[in-house]
Amino acid sequence: MNQKDKNTEELILDAANKVFIEKGLDGTRMQEIADEAKINKSLLHYYYRSKDKLFCEVFNKAIQKFLPNTVKIFDSQKTLFEIIEIFIEEYIGLLQRNPFIPMFVLHELGKRPKKLSETFSHLFGEIKNNQLVFFRNMVRQEIAKGEIIEIDPNQLIVNIMSLCIFPFVAKPILQTIFFDESSKEFKKFIQDRKKEVSDFVINSIKVKK
Amino acid sequence: MNQKDKNTEELILDAANKVFIEKGLDGTRMQEIADEAKINKSLLHYYYRSKDKLFCEVFNKAIQKFLPNTVKIFDSQKTLFEIIEIFIEEYIGLLQRNPFIPMFVLHELGKRPKKLSETFSHLFGEIKNNQLVFFRNMVRQEIAKGEIIEIDPNQLIVNIMSLCIFPFVAKPILQTIFFDESSKEFKKFIQDRKKEVSDFVINSIKVKK
DNA sequence: TTTTGGTTTAACCATTTGGTCAAAAATAGA
DNA sequence: TCTATTTTTGACCAAATGGTTAAACCAAAA
Numbered sequence: 338m339n340q341k342d343k344n345t346e347e348l349i350l351d352a353a354n355k356v357f358i359e360k361g362l363d364g365t366r367m368q369e370i371a372d373e374a375k376i377n378k379s380l381l382h383y384y385y386r387s388k389d390k391l392f393c394e395v396f397n398k399a400i401q402k403f404l405p406n407t408v409k410i411f412d413s414q415k416t417l418f419e420i421i422e423i424f425i426e427e428y429i430g431l432l433q434r435n436p437f438i439p440m441f442v443l444h445e446l447g448k449r450p451k452k453l454s455e456t457f458s459h460l461f462g463e464i465k466n467n468q469l470v471f472f473r474n475m476v477r478q479e480i481a482k483g484e485i486i487e488i489d490p491n492q493l494i495v496n497i498m499s500l501c502i503f504p505f506v507a508k509p510i511l512q513t514i515f516f517d518e519s520s521k522e523f524k525k526f527i528q529d530r531k532k533e534v535s536d537f538v539i540n541s542i543k544v545k546k
Numbered sequence: 547m548n549q550k551d552k553n554t555e556e557l558i559l560d561a562a563n564k565v566f567i568e569k570g571l572d573g574t575r576m577q578e579i580a581d582e583a584k585i586n587k588s589l590l591h592y593y594y595r596s597k598d599k600l601f602c603e604v605f606n607k608a609i610q611k612f613l614p615n616t617v618k619i620f621d622s623q624k625t626l627f628e629i630i631e632i633f634i635e636e637y638i639g640l641l642q643r644n645p646f647i648p649m650f651v652l653h654e655l656g657k658r659p660k661k662l663s664e665t666f667s668h669l670f671g672e673i674k675n676n677q678l679v680f681f682r683n684m685v686r687q688e689i690a691k692g693e694i695i696e697i698d699p700n701q702l703i704v705n706i707m708s709l710c711i712f713p714f715v716a717k718p719i720l721q722t723i724f725f726d727e728s729s730k731e732f733k734k735f736i737q738d739r740k741k742e743v744s745d746f747v748i749n750s751i752k753v754k755k
Numbered sequence: 756t757t758t759t760g761g762t763t764t765a766a767c768c769a770t771t772t773g774g775t776c777a778a779a780a781a782t783a784g785a
Numbered sequence: 786t787c788t789a790t791t792t793t794t795g796a797c798c799a800a801a802t803g804g805t806t807a808a809a810c811c812a813a814a815a
Contacts, residue, residue: 756815757814757815758813758814758815759812759813759814759815760811760812760813760814761810761811761812761813762809762810762811762812763808763809763810763811764807764808764809764810765806765807765808765809766805766806766807766808767804767805767806767807768803768804768805768806769802769803769804769805770801770802770803770804771800771801771802771803772799772800772801772802773798773799773800773801774797774798774799774800775796775797775798775799776795776796776797776798777794777795777796777797778793778794778795778796779792779793779794779795780791780792780793780794781790781791781792781793782789782790782791782792783788783789783790783791784787784788784789784790785786785787785788785789
């Protein structure tokens with residue numbers, strides 16, 4: 338759908354998405370969203386009532402993208418290593434397409450952890466009770482089979498998430514220190530990580546026979 | 547030095563430190579800093595001229611804490627594995643004592659990458675030209691000696707930094723999903739990571755003979 | 756005690772900001 | 786075409802915000 342064909346409501350949401358994710362809730366001015374959408378500021382309130390309501394729409398979309406959608410990947414037919422490989426490749430790919438979402442979501446959650454955690458608890462619940470349980474069981478099975486070393490499944494999951502997400506959160510500092518501000522080299526570095534991280538993790542937990 | 551014995555200038559800096567790091571530049575009100583320091587708002591301008599100047603003082607202190615001080619650790623007498631072990635233990639310890647610094651520094655850098663990167667380029671330069679060179683050479687030597695597997699030193703460094711820093715940036719979401727909002731369990735999880743991350747990294751790169 | 760210097764305060768200011776409202780414009784239905 | 790409904794606009798508002806200033810305060814020197 339072309340930007341021109343979209344109705345005002347969608348134009349606003351797109352603009353709000355861009356500005357909020359770039360500048361955060363506190364750093365965003367309603368006027369700036371209106372300018373970005375090329376519409377009158379009053380329309381923001383006409384369609385979304387308040388800044389906070391509009392923010393919630395944006396945050397909701399963002400956190401749904403950010404939370405890994407593992408339903409398709411977590412498949413009992415695949416080995417643990419296959420699952421890890423596919424997950425890392427797909428999740429880094431998702432972040433390549435949405436590089437600012439991690440900082441946006443994590444920063445807003447950090448500023449208002451209680452309120453936002455409660456509002457979106459249903460999303461976390463689904464992960465906690467389904468996806469995490471599946472993965473933890475799989476890890477424990479592989480440990481029992483002697484395929485991987487003893488490791489706390491939670492630590493393993495956080496390790497994998499850290500390795501995928503952190504470079505996007507730290508992009509400016511990494512680009513300065515490692516790549517002399519070259520965003521091209523940084524992008525290549527990220528692209529390489531799809532394989533690097535996968536190898537790094539599997540190499541660490543695999544039992545060599 | 548007791549808080550009561552400090553002079554106004556220090557009281558302000560302490561208060562600014564707390565509020566800025568908690569709420570970020572945009573989320574911070576000058577009045578809130580004054581309240582925190584229990585002094586009149588005009589004194590903020592009397593001692594620090596403007597919000598931006600005060601912010602710079604706070605950010606400068608924060609980024610200096612955040613950038614790993616490896617001078618003492620990077621010692622040619624130690625093995626690479628020793629260096630990695632000590633670094634991870636000490637750096638996670640530093641973050642335990644300053645848990646909000648990573649999000650603060652990375653978020654502000656993300657919002658104004660050009661301005662802040664330029665202002666603090668001297669700090670980055672020192673790391674780039676000394677500490678990183680030392681570590682990269684050490685990694686290449688160990689690869690040549692067959693002690694560790696082939697790996698891009700930059701990827702290894704980013705892996706280590708990711709594993710140390712990310713849990714602090716993602717604290718609220720991790721605490722919700724993994725530990726049912728129990729900050730006690732989260733703290734134990736972090737404490738355990740001092741050894742977990744170290745093992746995870748070394749296990750991944752060590753050549754088994 | 757008086758003077759002098761830095762320090763602290765309250766009142767004040769200009770601008771910004773989220774938000775409202777009534778009227779105008781556009782659209783759809785009869 | 787005329788009417789009813791929805792959409793859009795610009796003027797406006799109250800509160801908040803960073804910042805200024807003149808006067809008050811206070812401790813130390815003369």
